[in-house]
Amino acid sequence: MLELNQISKSYKLADNQVFPALRDINISFKKGELVSIIGESGSGKSTLMNLIGGLDSDFTGKLLIEGRNIGEFSSKELDAYRKNKVGFVFQSFNLIPHLSVLDNVTIAMTLSNIGKSARVARAEEILTEVGLKDHMKKKPNQLSGGQKQRVAIARALINDPDIIIADEPTGSLDSETTEQILELITNIARKGKLVIMVTHSEKVANHSSRVVKIADGRIVDDIKGMDIGSAASERASINKGKQNLSMLSAIKLALNNMKEKMTRNVLIAIGASIGITSVILMLALGNGVKGYVTDQMNSMTNPLVVEVNMPIEEEAAMNQNEKGTAEAPPGMPPMDPSAMFGSYTPFEQKDMDKLSDIDHVVEVQKGLNIMALGTNMIQYEDKTSQILMVSTLSENVTESNIAKGAYPEKGEILVSEAVEKDLGQDIIGKEVTVTLKLNEETYQAPLTVSGIYTTGSNFEGTSNMQIMFANYDDLVAIGDKHDFEIQPSTLYLISDDVDHTDSIRQAVADLGYRGSAQEMMADMFLSMLDMLSYVLAAIAAISLIVSAIMILVVLYISVVERTKEIGVLKAIGARSKDIRRIFVSESFLIGLLSGLMGILFALLAMMIVNPITTNLFSFNLVVIEPIYMIAGIVISVLISMAAGIIPAGMAAKLDPVESLRRE
Numbered sequence: 112m113l114e115l116n117q118i119s120k121s122y123k124l125a126d127n128q129v130f131p132a133l134r135d136i137n138i139s140f141k142k143g144e145l146v147s148i149i150g151e152s153g154s155g156k157s158t159l160m161n162l163i164g165g166l167d168s169d170f171t172g173k174l175l176i177e178g179r180n181i182g183e184f185s186s187k188e189l190d191a192y193r194k195n196k197v198g199f200v201f202q203s204f205n206l207i208p209h210l211s212v213l214d215n216v217t218i219a220m221t222l223s224n225i226g227k228s229a230r231v232a233r234a235e236e237i238l239t240e241v242g243l244k245d246h247m248k249k250k251p252n253q254l255s256g257g258q259k260q261r262v263a264i265a266r267a268l269i270n271d272p273d274i275i276i277a278d279e280p281t282g283s284l285d286s287e288t289t290e291q292i293l294e295l296i297t298n299i300a301r302k303g304k305l306v307i308m309v310t311h312s313e314k315v316a317n318h319s320s321r322v323v324k325i326a327d328g329r330i331v332d333d334i335k336g337m338d339i340g341s342a343a344s345e346r347a348s349i350n351k352g353k354q355n356l357s358m359l360s361a362i363k364l365a366l367n368n369m370k371e372k373m374t375r376n377v378l379i380a381i382g383a384s385i386g387i388t389s390v391i392l393m394l395a396l397g398n399g400v401k402g403y404v405t406d407q408m409n410s411m412t413n414p415l416v417v418e419v420n421m422p423i424e425e426e427a428a429m430n431q432n433e434k435g436t437a438e439a440p441p442g443m444p445p446m447d448p449s450a451m452f453g454s455y456t457p458f459e460q461k462d463m464d465k466l467s468d469i470d471h472v473v474e475v476q477k478g479l480n481i482m483a484l485g486t487n488m489i490q491y492e493d494k495t496s497q498i499l500m501v502s503t504l505s506e507n508v509t510e511s512n513i514a515k516g517a518y519p520e521k522g523e524i525l526v527s528e529a530v531e532k533d534l535g536q537d538i539i540g541k542e543v544t545v546t547l548k549l550n551e552e553t554y555q556a557p558l559t560v561s562g563i564y565t566t567g568s569n570f571e572g573t574s575n576m577q578i579m580f581a582n583y584d585d586l587v588a589i590g591d592k593h594d595f596e597i598q599p600s601t602l603y604l605i606s607d608d609v610d611h612t613d614s615i616r617q618a619v620a621d622l623g624y625r626g627s628a629q630e631m632m633a634d635m636f637l638s639m640l641d642m643l644s645y646v647l648a649a650i651a652a653i654s655l656i657v658s659a660i661m662i663l664v665v666l667y668i669s670v671v672e673r674t675k676e677i678g679v680l681k682a683i684g685a686r687s688k689d690i691r692r693i694f695v696s697e698s699f700l701i702g703l704l705s706g707l708m709g710i711l712f713a714l715l716a717m718m719i720v721n722p723i724t725t726n727l728f729s730f731n732l733v734v735i736e737p738i739y740m741i742a743g744i745v746i747s748v749l750i751s752m753a754a755g756i757i758p759a760g761m762a763a764k765l766d767p768v769e770s771l772r773r774e
């Protein structure tokens with residue numbers, strides 16, 4: 112069944128030296144034998160077992176199993192050989208501490224993706240055989256030494272292998288338990304399996320059917336032992352499973368590993384969640400503020416109207432600055448400094464033609480906006496109000512902007528609350544004297560106040576200013592009276608549909624004209640917000656990098672801690688891929704956990720912050736959309752899995768022989 116031909120094995124040492132551990136081994140084994148390998152410490156017993164067990168295929172000579180040379184096996188064939196043809200029993204049991212007896216025994220079946228019911232059925236059968244049927248649910252540390260070794264034997268037998276390799280199986284047991292375990296092992300051989308066992312104990316060797324002595328890597332003796340007899344061979348009718356560890360089983364195994372180190376994993380997830388929380392909050396904050404600004408814009412302006420101003424000419428701006436009149440008053444957005452009477456660039460017919468040609472524009476209305484300090488005023492009886500802004504009425508001023516009184520007809524004006532304060536409460540319906548400075552000359556005209564204007568928004572700044580709205584035609588008439596032709600400083604394009612307003616606005620910008628001052632302010636505000644988002648994004652990025660490193664370190668530690676377990680899994684037949692899969696699953700789970708925590712913290716922050724901002728500014732600062740939470744989870748999982756690649760690769764690459772040797 113098993114034949115070793117001219118087997119030699121050397122270990123490479125430093126400085127290109129080699130140490131010959133096995134030299135020219137020639138031996139063959141039959142089914143039903145119980146072979147004891149004896150020899151001094153360091154004689155090469157374990158080395159030989161590793162070769163036979165398929166843990167080490169780096170040797171010279173031929174190691175034939177049923178006529179096929181293990182030395183020529185592909186790594187896939189070698190994995191299958193370990194999984195299905197050999198079973199390992201170790202001196203120190205090497206059970207996986209966080210798995211139950213049942214799971215320890217069936218791990219090889221899990222690695223073959225065999226269903227739970229089949230696994231349990233087979234485990235019951237095999238645990239009954241070793242006398243541990245009632246201990247299936249226990250963890251290894253709840254068992255006695257003898258019981259642990261029985262579990263290990265059950266694990267070795269689970270896939271009904273042809274060969275059992277036992278490295279000092281009784282080395283850690285007292286004499287009574289040794290007897291029981293030996294009986295169990297002898298029984299296995301009797302039923303037709305080949306059992307090869309390393310031992311230091313003569314008593315144990317005496318129980319076997321054959322004793323092979325090794326010294327200095329050579330076989331020095333090969334004698335027949337006692338007759339152990341034979342029993343009917345019972346081949347288990349089990350499905351050995353051609354498949355491999357499924358992702359789901361890998362996640363289950365990973366979950367089990369993680370439960371073992373619960374506190375550590377939760378702490379890591381909390382640490383990693385900080386980055387995720389900041390990502391979600393960053394998005395939610397931007398969303399909240401943008402929503403607020405857009406709302407405010409919509410409440411201040413008519414959604415069908417696009418305001419158009421002439422582009423600011425650098426020179427005009429410079430001149431105005433020198434005159435010192437271009438400074439916007441506090442609380443007011445920066446104004447086009449040229450929009451002063453007599454010095455602004457008016458719209459010409461060709462501008463109007465161009466603008467009215469824009470798709471979906473149904474009408475172009477003319478308007479005038481004059482900002483000045485100390486030149487325009489309204490007088491009523493002995494009271495005077497200095498007007499900062501003289502504007503014409505447009506579709507932008509609607510009924511919602513009328514706080515009191517009525518919308519102005521011809522010959523009427525609308526004044527802001529600040530003007531009302533200057534001129535007295537009873538100003539509505541009264542005729543006032545409006546003084547305007549046009550073209551460096553001062554003109555006066557009597558007009559009637561029809562109502563009080565309000566911005567209807569939270570931008571308190573504008574409602575505290577002295578603003579007057581008049582009909583464009585009235586202003587033109589005042590100009591006409593003095594032979595001064597008024598030309599529009601502002602045009603209002605009326606859209607045929609709310610949905611087309613944005614495209615019109617874009618077309619206006621493309622033609623090189625400016626939008627409204629509010630739009631400019633909102634744009635400025637939004638670009639400031641963008642900057643804030645970048646800062647938050649940088650914080651988030653840094654914390655994500657930190658969490659990636661944290662996860663990497665923790666998984667690295669986990670690999671180091673579980674080196675032996677990885678060796679056991681490999682001996683049982685786990686492929687490198689399976690080991691990687693288990694660790695990648697672990698990083699996936701950490702990522703998932705920290706993503707969920709990140710969402711939780713972001714929601715908590717939202718619940719704390721929003722009531723405060725609602726109270727102060729009547730809007731929700733943090734607006735979390737479901738897509739942000741999904742993004743949080745996805746980012747978290749991706750980062751965690753990326754961090755897991757290195758440790759998982761390390762675990763996958765571990766050499767089973769060395770891992771098993773690890774104390």
Ligand SMILES: Nc1ncnc2c1ncn2[C@@H]1O[C@H](COP(=O)(O)OP(=O)(O)OP(=O)(O)O)[C@@H](O)[C@H]1O
Pocket residue numbers: 122123124130132150151152153154155156157158159
């Ligand atoms: N990875 C290695 N690198 C270098 N030398 C090694 C390595 N592993 C084993 N050896 C050497 O090979 C020889 C055989 O070792 P092996 O572990 O097979 O001995 P053993 O007979 O099983 O000993 P013991 O009974 O003490 O377990 C020893 O001299 C040991 O120092």
